[in-house]
Amino acid sequence: MATPLQLLQLFILTSSFISTTTVTAIDNASSSSISPSSPFPPSSSSPALLGPILAKLGFLQLADAAAENHSTTAAAELRGPATIFAPADSSLLTCPSCSVPLLLQEHSIAGLYPLHHLRKLAFGTKIETLASSRCITITSDENSSNVFVGGMEITDPDLYNDDRVVIHRLRGFVSHLSPISCNIERMSSLSFPPPPPMGGFYIMRLMLKDAMLRLRISGFSVLALALRVKYSELLDLRALTLFALDDESIFAKGNSYVSDLGLHIVPNRRLMAADLVSFPAATVLPTMEWGRSLVVTTAGGGGPFAPMRINYEKVKSFDFVYNLKIAVHVLSSPFRSVNQTAAVELAQINRCEMDGVDLGNAGFCEMVSPTPGMV
DSSP states (O other), rough: OOHHHHHHHHHHHHHHHHHHSOOOOOOOHHHGGSOTOOOOOTTTHHHHHHHHHHHHOHHOOOOHHHHHHTSSHHHOOOSSSEEEEEEOOOHEEEEEEEEHHHHHTEEEEEEEOHHHHHSSTTTTTTOSSSSTTTTTEEEEEETTSSSETEEEEEEEEEESSSSSEEEEESOOOOOOOOOTTTHHHHTTTOOOOOOEEEEEEEEHEEEEHHHHHHHHEEEHTHHHHHHTHHHHHHTTTTOEEEEEEOOOHHHHHOOTTTTTTGEEEEOOOOOHHHHHHHHHHHOEEEEESSOOOOEEEEOOOOOSSSOEEEETTEEEEEEEEEEEEEEEESSSOOOOOOOOHHHHHHHHHHHHHOOOOOTTTSSEEOOOOOOTTOO
């Protein structure tokens, strides 16, 4: 249980974290890196589909560039929720020496950033793009009515949004991003360690940054900070499922959530809503806390009057934040430790009763034999 002093320190750190202007977002991995148990559905952000969308919106040069990028490694990274800041064709004419395929990568980021999200970002926020070691800078005017990306104004926000890809039109003078466009990250006290040389680590690094940024601007700042503290541990994972608690709930009733964060993380599996709902009661899920597991105590699919419960706590919202490596679901209260054996047995009994069967001696559901003489 955290002491009041520890909570105060956490609040101060959170306030500092919220005010920082240095945040980065994640990228998306190739489909081969997705866990077989939770494939990501085909999306319009796939380069094969992106070209026709851009062409229809009038971005003819970017459409050709999308087709060219289809055979590059950037294509493999653009397979999930993504945002494209698309310079108009007239703006591309201001830089005749620029490589349009590279400009497309430099103006594409992982994650969905409609205008109302961009307006919430701190002035000068840097977000990593699909171009390696290149970051775009988000700024705005005093009342955030106009948002600028790399100095170019978003003149047509949310021009396209199908919940898989968001496209904003930019106008202004275009140029390539500087190789040191991400350097401010290294000067911050909250700077991230340099990425490991392996591609898998690099992808997970970007995925974590995306999740932390989106959580931070959605009322989960304490959780975002806690993930930053465990950042080096999380980099070793292939994927993860996170059960989240918002700031209000943490300060009201979730004092133990941060210290027990590992209990709320299922390592190496990205479990989407469909995966969780498919689990029967008594399913055991591993966590990052050695020797502590989660138990599905009430299976999903029962509707609002019978919500899914894990360790007896209700899952309030599914798929709150997700990308190719991470899925975040929202809880009503933090998980508490339970007796796994007892929880599994009780869940099995409840499941059997709901299915009209009985729990046999071997611990498996058995059909109840009809009593003689009864209809």
